[in-house]
Every structure is written in C-alpha cells, then in structure tokens.
Amino acid sequence: MNMSFLQELFSSITQREALQRKFGTRKTAYDHKDLETACQELLNSDGEAASIVMASRALDIYESLDDDNKRAFFGSLAKNFAADPDKIDEAYRLYKADRCNKHLAKLFAVSEPLRQELLRRLNLAQGATYELVKMRQDFLKLMQGHKDFEPINADFIHLFGSWFNRGFLVLRRIDWTTPASILEKIIRYEAVHKIQGWEDLRRRLDNRDRRCFGFFHPAIGDEPLIFVEVALTKGIPDKIQPILAHDRYDIEAPQLADSAAFFGISNCQTGLRGISFGNFLIKQVVQELKQELPNLKNFVTLSPLPMFRSWLEKTYHPDSGLLTPEAQEVLSHLDNPEWTSQPELAERLNEVVRPLAARYLLKEKNGSNLPLNPVARFHLGNGAELHRINWLGDVSESGMKQSAGLMVNYLYVLENIERNNEKYSTRGEIVCSSSVRELSKLGRKLFQGELEK
Numbered sequence: 001m002n003m004s005f006l007q008e009l010f011s012s013i014t015q016r017e018a019l020q021r022k023f024g025t026r027k028t029a030y031d032h033k034d035l036e037t038a039c040q041e042l043l044n045s046d047g048e049a050a051s052i053v054m055a056s057r058a059l060d061i062y063e064s065l066d067d068d069n070k071r072a073f074f075g076s077l078a079k080n081f082a083a084d085p086d087k088i089d090e091a092y093r094l095y096k097a098d099r100c101n102k103h104l105a106k107l108f109a110v111s112e113p114l115r116q117e118l119l120r121r122l123n124l125a126q127g128a129t130y131e132l133v134k135m136r137q138d139f140l141k142l143m144q145g146h147k148d149f150e151p152i153n154a155d156f157i158h159l160f161g162s163w164f165n166r167g168f169l170v171l172r173r174i175d176w177t178t179p180a181s182i183l184e185k186i187i188r189y190e191a192v193h194k195i196q197g198w199e200d201l202r203r204r205l206d207n208r209d210r211r212c213f214g215f216f217h218p219a220i221g222d223e224p225l226i227f228v229e230v231a232l233t234k235g236i237p238d239k240i241q242p243i244l245a246h247d248r249y250d251i252e253a254p255q256l257a258d259s260a261a262f263f264g265i266s267n268c269q270t271g272l273r274g275i276s277f278g279n280f281l282i283k284q285v286v287q288e289l290k291q292e293l294p295n296l297k298n299f300v301t302l303s304p305l306p307m308f309r310s311w312l313e314k315t316y317h318p319d320s321g322l323l324t325p326e327a328q329e330v331l332s333h334l335d336n337p338e339w340t341s342q343p344e345l346a347e348r349l350n351e352v353v354r355p356l357a358a359r360y361l362l363k364e365k366n367g368s369n370l371p372l373n374p375v376a377r378f379h380l381g382n383g384a385e386l387h388r389i390n391w392l393g394d395v396s397e398s399g400m401k402q403s404a405g406l407m408v409n410y411l412y413v414l415e416n417i418e419r420n421n422e423k424y425s426t427r428g429e430i431v432c433s434s435s436v437r438e439l440s441k442l443g444r445k446l447f448q449g450e451l452e453k
Contacts, residue, residue: 032072035061036080042121043114055125062135071142078148081115116155129163129219133271136160140273157274164217164225164272166280171288174212174227175205182222186212189224189268192304193244200246204229209251211260213285215277226277228285229264232257232293236300236409238390240399243302259298260289279382286412299412300387303375304394305403309334311360311372312353312404327352327446334404340395350391352446357389357406358436359443369428379410380424383417386410386432389439 027034038058045051065073087110095103122128136156143149172178174186187195195201204210214227231243233250236259242248243263251257262285265278286299315322316331323331330352339345364372371377380386386408393399393407416431423429432440 030061030064030069032065032069032076035065035069035073036076039081039118039122043118045121048124051121052124052126055122055128058122059125059128059131063131067138067142070138071146074139074142074149074152075146077115077118077152078146081113081118082151083111083113113151113155115152116159119155119159123163129217130221130223133160133220133269135271137269137271140270160272160275163219164275164277168217168219169215169225169277169280170218171281171284172214172216173288174214174224175207176202179222182224185222185224185268186214186227189227189266190229190264191266192264193240203246208254209233209249209257211285211289213281213288215281224268225272226265226267226281228262228266228278228281230285230289231261231263231302232296233259233261235259236298236388236411237261237263237302238388238393238407238409240302240394240407241396254293255295257293258295259300260286260293260296261300261302263302265301278378282382282412283414283417286414299414301379301384301408301410301412302390302393303379303408303410304399305357305361305373305406305408306375307373307402308357308360308406309400309402309404311364312356315356322448323446324448327356340392340400340405346392353404353406354389354391355439355443356446357404357443358439359447361386361389361408362430362432362436362440371430375408376410380430381421382412383419383421383424384410384412385416385420386430386436388433389436 035058038054038061042051042054042058045054062070062073088107091103091107091110095107119132123132125131136153139149139152139156143153174182183198183201187197187201195204205212209232211230211232212227213230214224216222216224231237231250232254233243234257237243237250240263242250243261262282265281267273267277289296289299312331312334314320316328318328330348333339333345333349334353336345339349361371361373361376366372371380376386388409390407390409392405394403395405399405399407411433420431423431
C-alpha cells in the first residue's frame with residue numbers, strides 16, 4: 001500500500017475539516033460585501049483544500065443573496081475585479097522594448113481580468129460548474145440596463161466556451177427507459193412544442209417513429225444542456241400537427257422511414273446562452289441515425305418562423321408604404337381569426353404570405369448582416385440549406401401568432417454542410433432551393449419598386 005498517498009489523503013481531509021470549522025460559523029444574513037470579502041480571501045488562498053472550502057463558502061453566500069445584493073456584487077466584479085490598467089501599461093512598455101515571449105506572457109497575464117481567475121477558483125467547489133451556470137442565468141437577468149456589466153458577460157462566455165467544449169460533451173439517447181429525473185427535465189425544458197404530460201412524452205419517445213437525443217456534461221450530471229426531438233417519416237413533412245398527434249403513425253417500423261425530421265431543439269440552460277451546442281448536436285445525431293437506419297435519405301428540420309408575423313404586420317401597415325395596395329389589402333385579412341376556414345381567402349393569403357416569407361428569410365438582415373430570423377441564423381450557420389416554406393404548417397395559436405402559420409424545412413446534406421457553411425460565413429450567401437428562390441422573386445414584386453429594402 002502506498003503510505004505516502006494515504007498520509008497525503010488524511011492530511012487533506014484533516015485540513016479541509018479544520019477549514020470548515022473555521023468558516024463554519026454562519027451569519028443569519030449576508031450582503032454583497034460579505035461575498036466580496038469571501039472572494040478576495042479565495043483569490044489570496046494558496047492551498048487546494050483551503051480554496052475548495054472558500055469557494056464553497058463564497059457560492060453559499062451568493063446563493064443566499066437577494067437580487068439587489070447580487071446586482072451590487074456584479075457591479076463590484078465589473079469595477080474591483082477588472083484588469084489593472086497600470087500593470088497593462090507597464091507590461092506593454094516592456095514588451096514594446098523587447099518583444100520576447102517572457103514579456104508577451106506577462107502582458108497576457110496582466111490583461112486578463114481578475115474575475116476570470118475568481119470564476120476558475122469558484123469552480124473548484126463540488127457542483128460549482130452548475131452553480132456558476134445558474135449564476136450567469138441570474139446575471140443575464142440583472143445586467144439589463146448596465147452596459148458596464150458587458151465585460152463580465154464576455155468573461156463568462158470565454159470560460160464556459162472552454163469548460164463546455166465539444167470534447168467534454170456526452171451524447172445520450174433519451175427514451176422511455178431513461179431515468180425519470182431526466183424525463184421530468186425534458187418535459188420542463190421543452191421550448192418549441194410544449195409536452196402535455198407523461199403520455200405525450202411517451203408518444204414522443206416511441207421507438208417506432210421517434211428519437212430523442214441530448215448533450216450532457218460530466219460536471220453537471222443529469223442536467224441536459226440541449227436536446228433534439230426527431231420524427232421518422234416517409235417523405236419530408238410539411239406540418240407539425242400530425243407529428244404531435246397522439247394517435248397517428250406515419251410508419252409501422254423505423255426501417256420504413258426515409259426521412260428524419262428535427263422538430264424540436266431545446267436549449268435547457270439559460271446560463272449557457274451564447275455557447276453553441278446545436279451544430280454539434282445535429283451533426284452527431286445525423287451520424288447516429290445513419291448508423292442505426294441506413295435507409296434514411298433526408299435529414300431536415302420542421303422549424304417555426306418566430307418574429308415573422310410581427311415583421312409582416314409592420315411591412316403591410318398602411319403607413320409603411322412598402323407593399324403594393326393589392327398586397328396590403330390581402331394581408332389585412334390576417335386580422336380575421338376565421339380566415340383559415342375560408343379556402344378561397346386562405347389561398348389568396350398563401351399567394352402573398354409565402355413569397356414575402358421567402359423574401360424575409362433571404363433579404364432581411366440584422367445589424368451584423370446576418371438573417372434577421374434567429375432560427376434561420378442557427379440552421380444556415382450550421383451549413384443547412386433553406387429548402388421549403390410550408391403553408392399552414394403550424395395552425396396552433398402560437399404558430400399563427402408568431403409565424404403566420406408557416407413552418408420551414410432546413411435540409412442537412414452531410415457532404416454539403418462544410419461548403420454551405422463557408423459560403424454563409426465568408427460571403428453571407430444563403431444556400432436555398434430553387435423553389436424558395438422563385439418564391440423570393442414573387443415576393444419582390446409585392447414591394448413598391450425602389451421602396452423595397
């Protein structure tokens with residue numbers, strides 16, 4: 001037996017127990033100043049056991065604070081735990097005089113905000129990774145209206161980007177044999193098409209024509225980071241209601257499917273916003289499905305078009321002067337809640353709405369010159385093709401309110417993903433099918449000439 005190992009282990013345990021006794025006395029209430037003091041003590045600590053105990057204590061204090069004290073603490077992080085400008089100036093002066101690696105390393109070291117090292121040390125505590133994810137969730141809520149908080153957000157993203165690197169993520173299939181603790185979270189986190197209880201969940205996990213996969217991280221256990229729901233179908237689906245139906249099966253056995261439709265992708269952790277998992281998830285799930293079901297030919301999404309209805313209403317508003325009078329007159333019928341039950345009116349709207357949707361997806365950009373629609377940004381950025389715009393694809397209340405009833409198929413062709421991504425990322429080019437391109441041309445004619453955006 002290795003006695004030195006045992007001695008080191010007992011010493012570590014003894015030291016940690018002593019520290020827990022030292023810091024074990026707790027106040028009945030804490031404020032942000034107590035937390036700042038605990039963080040300074042953690043940064044000044046030079047022993048592993050001490051750091052673990054101090055990190056746990058600091059996180060416990062944070063958890064006990066109300067929103068006002070949490071906001072004050074983040075304000076202190078922005079001001080008192082930033083990089084020291086004088087040290088940066090001095091390090092840069094030395095590097096400018098002698099551009100050696102030693103001075104460059106020093107410049108890098110002093111340029112890093114002290115709060116990044118603080119977050120690393122807080123992460124030493126047991127279960128701390130998830131606690132820090134929840135801390136950022138608080139932070140995202142409390143940073144509204146505080147521009148001086150933005151550097152803290154950048155620090156979180158920088159560190160989480162490393163901690164939640166693809167190499168640490170574990171893909172797991174989620175089915176009816178998955179532990180109930182995880183299934184409960186799937187019901188709670190589903191963000192696209194709400195799961196109506198356990199029977200609805202069971203239908204979505206049915207081995208015949210459904211699959212569900214999620215990414216997990218070893219440091220946060222059974223908390224899913226993101227998951228995707230898949231429907232196995234014959235042909236590319238164009239409507240969500242049949243997929244969500246409890247009593248309908250498109251196929252009798254998974255081997256009969258030729259298409260896999262991703263109809264729900266849900267990010268589970270608000271604190272990880274801005275850390276991209278979806279592109280890795282979709283590509284790996286495609287590989288998993290191809291291995292299980294070699295007959296699959298099409299890998300597509302059946303995606304909502306959030307924000308489109310609000311854009312459409314602004315565009316056809318009489319004061320906008322953007323559309324032709326004929327198009328404005330047709331679109332005014334969207335305000336009639338009964339239009340879907342009137343076939344002639346519905347077809348007139350179809351001839352205007354879908355072309356405008358194609359124009360919206362291909363031409364409307366945000367301040368970064370990327371597609372205005374967030375779902376389009378996600379899939380196009382992952383190398384998908386804008387394949388088809390489906391009329392009355394989602395006639396639920398939410399689908400009508402957000403997407404004017406439309407749903408979109410984004411097509412993932414494995415051998416084209418990298419090429420599509422390169423076109424999109426380097427030239428801003430959106431790869432689309434000929435049918436979407438033709439719809440966009442029709443949409444252009446609905447605008448009043450030079451007033452078109």
